[in-house]
Amino acid sequence: MIYTAKLMRDKKGYKFLEHMADAYVAAYGKNLAEAFENAALAMFDVMTEVEKVSPKIRDEVEVEAKDEHALLYNWLEALLVKFEIEEMLYSKFKVSILNRTSDGFRLNAEIWGEKFNSKRHTQKVGVKAVTYHLMEIIKKPEKVTLKFILDI
Amino acid sequence: MGEEESRPPPEKIPLEKIDNYTWRIPKYKPGMRVPGIIFANADLLEKMQTDRTLWQCANVAHLPGIYKYSITLPDGHEGYGFPIGGVAATDYEESVISPGGVGYDINCGVRLLITNLSEQDIRPKLAQLTNTIFENVPCGLGSRRKDFKATAHDLERLVIEGVQWVIDQGLGWSEDAERCEERGCMKNANPDKVSTTAKNRGVTQIGTLGSGNHFLEIQKVDKIYDAKTAKAFGIEHEGQVTVMIHCGSRGFGHQICSDYLRVMERAVHKYNIVLPDRELACAPGNSNEAEDYYQAMACAVNYAFANRQAIMHWVRQSFQQVFKEDPERFGLKLVYDVAHNIAKIEEHRINGERKKVWVHRKGATRAFPQGHPEIPADYASVGQPVLIPGSMGTSSWLLVGTEKAMQISFGSTAHGAGRMLSRNAAKRRFWGGDVKKALEQRGIFVRSESSVVLAEEADPAYKNVDIVVDVSDRVGIATKVARFVPIAVVKG
Numbered sequence: 001m002i003y004t005a006k007l008m009r010d011k012k013g014y015k016f017l018e019h020m021a022d023a024y025v026a027a028y029g030k031n032l033a034e035a036f037e038n039a040a041l042a043m044f045d046v047m048t049e050v051e052k053v054s055p056k057i058r059d060e061v062e063v064e065a066k067d068e069h070a071l072l073y074n075w076l077e078a079l080l081v082k083f084e085i086e087e088m089l090y091s092k093f094k095v096s097i098l099n100r101t102s103d104g105f106r107l108n109a110e111i112w113g114e115k116f117n118s119k120r121h122t123q124k125v126g127v128k129a130v131t132y133h134l135m136e137i138i139k140k141p142e143k144v145t146l147k148f149i150l151d152i
Numbered sequence: 153m154g155e156e157e158s159r160p161p162p163e164k165i166p167l168e169k170i171d172n173y174t175w176r177i178p179k180y181k182p183g184m185r186v187p188g189i190i191f192a193n194a195d196l197l198e199k200m201q202t203d204r205t206l207w208q209c210a211n212v213a214h215l216p217g218i219y220k221y222s223i224t225l226p227d228g229h230e231g232y233g234f235p236i237g238g239v240a241a242t243d244y245e246e247s248v249i250s251p252g253g254v255g256y257d258i259n260c261g262v263r264l265l266i267t268n269l270s271e272q273d274i275r276p277k278l279a280q281l282t283n284t285i286f287e288n289v290p291c292g293l294g295s296r297r298k299d300f301k302a303t304a305h306d307l308e309r310l311v312i313e314g315v316q317w318v319i320d321q322g323l324g325w326s327e328d329a330e331r332c333e334e335r336g337c338m339k340n341a342n343p344d345k346v347s348t349t350a351k352n353r354g355v356t357q358i359g360t361l362g363s364g365n366h367f368l369e370i371q372k373v374d375k376i377y378d379a380k381t382a383k384a385f386g387i388e389h390e391g392q393v394t395v396m397i398h399c400g401s402r403g404f405g406h407q408i409c410s411d412y413l414r415v416m417e418r419a420v421h422k423y424n425i426v427l428p429d430r431e432l433a434c435a436p437g438n439s440n441e442a443e444d445y446y447q448a449m450a451c452a453v454n455y456a457f458a459n460r461q462a463i464m465h466w467v468r469q470s471f472q473q474v475f476k477e478d479p480e481r482f483g484l485k486l487v488y489d490v491a492h493n494i495a496k497i498e499e500h501r502i503n504g505e506r507k508k509v510w511v512h513r514k515g516a517t518r519a520f521p522q523g524h525p526e527i528p529a530d531y532a533s534v535g536q537p538v539l540i541p542g543s544m545g546t547s548s549w550l551l552v553g554t555e556k557a558m559q560i561s562f563g564s565t566a567h568g569a570g571r572m573l574s575r576n577a578a579k580r581r582f583w584g585g586d587v588k589k590a591l592e593q594r595g596i597f598v599r600s601e602s603s604v605v606l607a608e609e610a611d612p613a614y615k616n617v618d619i620v621v622d623v624s625d626r627v628g629i630a631t632k633v634a635r636f637v638p639i640a641v642v643k644g
Binding site for chain 2: 016018019020021022023047048077081083084085087116118122123124125126128129130131132133134149151152
């Protein structure tokens with residue numbers, strides 16, 4: 001399934017929980033891949049109004065990690081790095097492969113977005129870093145919940 | 153805080169009162185190598201008990217080789233691994249260094265400039281001046297300055313040479329470097345220990361203020377508490393205009409922290425270190441991992457010094473553009489630049505012996521006393537300037553370091569206000585436009601790229617910095633010199 005930003009919001013793909021200093025996100029999906037897609041959208045929602053980010057440029061991301069927590073961390077960090085280095089904002093994500101490998105996990109994703117334009121894109125708050133603080137991956141039948149904190 | 157907050161600690165943290173401003177967490181569980189010490193009044197302490205601040209203070213006391221006690225300062229609040237507002241000193245050879253004790257924003261810090269102008273001199277042109285600074289200093293999401301681009305080679309020089317490299321590019325005066333902690337350059341910086349990703353993030357963001365709680369303010373001296381010391385720092389009278397710059401090492405430092413947390417996680421397994429929290433990941437002080445981190449961290453420290461130097465230059469340039477005179481005519485001298493997130497090798501007297509230690513300051517300000525060799529010669533007779541910014545629209549402080557700080561807090565004190573309301577709660581209560589209007593009614597001109605930031609950073613969302621400073625002053629780990637209030641604010 002590929003959701004656009006609007007659709008995912010309506011389906012409550014993520015929400016912001018209470019945290020004193022930073023952004024505390026809960027992202028949902030019927031499986032891990034979908035929850036990862038929503039987690040990425042939530043991160044960009046911290047930075048900008050994602051509805052205004054047109055998914056017109058396609059790119060690919062591949063990340064690997066020893067465990068699923070680290071995979072989530074590396075996935076979000078890879079996107080944050082793309083924003084900072086290439087000035088790209090993304091609003092559509094498709095995690096195409098999420099596999100266990102011989103020594104951990106691998107994720108391949110297609111991502112869509114456009115170059116940040118301060119005239120068109122609303123500025124919210126910059127994300128400094130992804131953290132492991134209070135990170136949780138809760139798996140239930142038909143529902144995966146991810147919780148994590150973005151350092152603001 | 154009801155619905156707002158509150159992730160209570162997983163266990164009850166025992167506390168012993170030593171005096172009205174000092175509390176101790178005894179070694180209540182077997183892993184704690186030393187007690188915890190909290191400097192706070194009853195109100196600040198009560199607030200700390202609503203989240204995991206004290207639990208994290210006790211966790212830090214587990215670090216191998218930690219000396220005396222794990223310290224939480226009056227602005228302490230829950231962080232990642234370490235509480236923010238935390239200090240820990242560990243043995244140089246037989247202990248550990250932990251990136252979590254520095255944080256993601258390595259050398260997030262503050263610099264203060266003084267002018268010889270009074271408020272009434274700049275009031276008529278305040279809006280124009282603020283707008284000019286807002287144009288000249290890139291701030292907010294994805295901000296860049298098009299004419300100040302560093303190449304990969306420049307970045308290597310910049311992180312090795314720090315502030316001096318920026319001055320050599322024509323952005324600053326020769327005396328600026330002397331007025332920074334470490335003279336604006338940690339000597340052990342080695343860019344070979346920094347990842348390509350960090351370097352790529354660094355190249356695009358040099359000379360930018362960033363977002364969140366970072367700010368640039370035009371302030372005025374509101375009250376002088378210690379006239380002799382104030383004078384040594386160039387503060388002559390109430391109403392005198394000053395400028396404060398608060399920012400850090402941007403994506404460059406964040407990435408270095410992130411990269412080395414991964415390295416340290418492996419090190420924890422390799423060296424069999426037992427820790428109560430994954431985010432305290434560390435490596436033995438004499439290991440390659442520790443040495444590599446320290447060399448990479450120093451690059452980020454120098455990057456942040458350089459970043460604030462470039463921004464300060466554009467502030468001076470903005471005064472020149474608006475008032476059409478040489479900025480030196482207005483003073484615009486750097487008083488000091490100090491780090492709030494850093495780890496340093498220092499010597500401290502512990503149980504009567506001089507020891508070489510790693511001092512971790514996570515949301516803490518160095519506060520060295522008069523005569524200390526590490527402070528600028530001009531300030532040798534008074535002590536090191538300590539800069540404690542408030543939240544947007546509230547006061548900020550200049551204090552001075554003390555001998556008492558050397559004795560009880562490894563030469564450290566608080567660094568800021570600390571939040572009172574979560575970002576969500578602040579957004580529910582305030583709207584950016586109203587926050588701006590309220591500030592403007594108080595004569596504070598505001599420019600920001602983000603209405604969301606204005607709401608999240610509204611001043612009722614923070615604790616009162618005056619109380620934090622008061623505790624520092626009463627405990628004696630840095631004493632009051634002068635208080636500033638803003639007249640214009642530039643936010644990311």
